[in-house]
Amino acid sequence: MVVHGTDGDVLPFVRVGRALRARGHDVTVLSHEYYRPAVGAAGLDFVPVDTIAEYEYHLADAAEQADATRIEQFREHFDRTGLFTQLRFEVGELVRRHRPGETVLVGASLSGQSALIAAEATGAPLVCLAHSPFQLLARDRVAWLYSQVLADRIDTARADVGLPPVGDWSGWMSSAHRYVGLWPSWFDRAGTASPPGTPLAGFVLADADQPDEVPPEVARLLADGPPPLLVSGGTGRLLHRAFYRSAVAAISSLGQRALLAVRHRDLVPDPLPPGTFWFPRLPFRAIAPHVAAVVHHGGIGTLGRALASGTPQVILASGLDRPDNADRLARLGLAHPLSEPDWTAEAVAGAVRAALDTPVPARPEVAGAGGADRAAGAIEAVLGGALSGSGRTLSR
Secondary structure, three states, rough: OOOOOOOHHHHHHHHHHHHHOOOOOOEEEOOOOOHHHHHHHOOEEEEEEEOOOHHHHHHHHHHHHOOOOOHHHHHHHHHHHHHHHHHHHHHHHHHHHHHOOOOOEEEEEEOOOHHHHHHHHHHHOEEEEEEOOOOHHHHHHHHHHHHHHHHHHHHHHHOOOOOOOOHHHHHOOOOOOOOEOOHHHHHHHHOOOOOOOOEOOOOOOOHHHHHOOOOHHHHHHHHOOOEEEEEEOOOOOOOOOOHHHHHHHHHOOOOOOEEOOOHHHHHOOOOOOEEEEEOOOOOOHHHHHHOOOOEOOOOHHHHHHHHHOOOOOEEEEOOOOOOHHHHHHHHHOOEEEEEHHHHOOHHHHHHHHHHHOOOOOOOOOOHHHHHHHHHHHHHHOOOOOOHOOOOOOEEO
């Protein structure tokens, strides 16, 4: 399994890996050194693709590109952060670890280039997991971007294992043997549907295997006074700069208390108003049922946990899959979203009031352990039959 990103990207893969291990498979995860403890706790083998310092530099540099206006800046980001060297390392590791007839490669639908290359080189079946519908629907756009600014670097990694240059980039980006969606069918129907034939496993809640220990200060806040709001923009840095500023100002103007779960302290307004408290990490599964509402960025893991807890949601979505995720919930009356141009303190406060005053509709099915097990079954299934050893070569 190869996966990059932050908690919402990596931890669902770890949960699926745990389910595969429970089915009797050996599982090796290639990911950031930062996630070594989580992978080890799941009983899976681990291969780091970077150091913690390199990972933090990559997150910070990626955030600086959030307002990029030239596609060439995407290439410059890859060069600065050593991602091409990392790509070649990953390909080499995957090819070296391949056991003919016994190996399934698992990658992410938009960032799994090393798995795509290794699948071609070895003939191993490849399953790509998508965390949200956007990650399947955007494949052609991402393929075009790669063809414009990353083609020579990717082709170099292919040449390392004897493959010719890519000719059909859209075809190559769609060449996995199976794509599995980590969301339920009702979420799929709420927007543009995923491609026909895509198995949907359901949400794989990343925090389901995490410790539930609530910090004593948080326990006191939850027990003393009205429920606070929970604010989180995920564990990465790819956020609009106004996210925390707008959320904190809005909640303060309402006289509400707030818990901010933010891994990077420099993203948080300083000083914080009275009644607003910062924590680098919080156990969402334990506290989400006890907060008044969750104000978040539209990440699939956060919205899935809020749904599972029946907690009202205000979504300030900007970039990547987040606006689409927010729109899907809004159509079902399950969230109160605000688009980026509307992030004034007054507008966010209005959305918070609406969320607090509107009863949450009956909760749709939200998969817990079942989503991870269904995804594991879809991966396991490609080992047999005609799929085994049927890798495709897409060359020019």
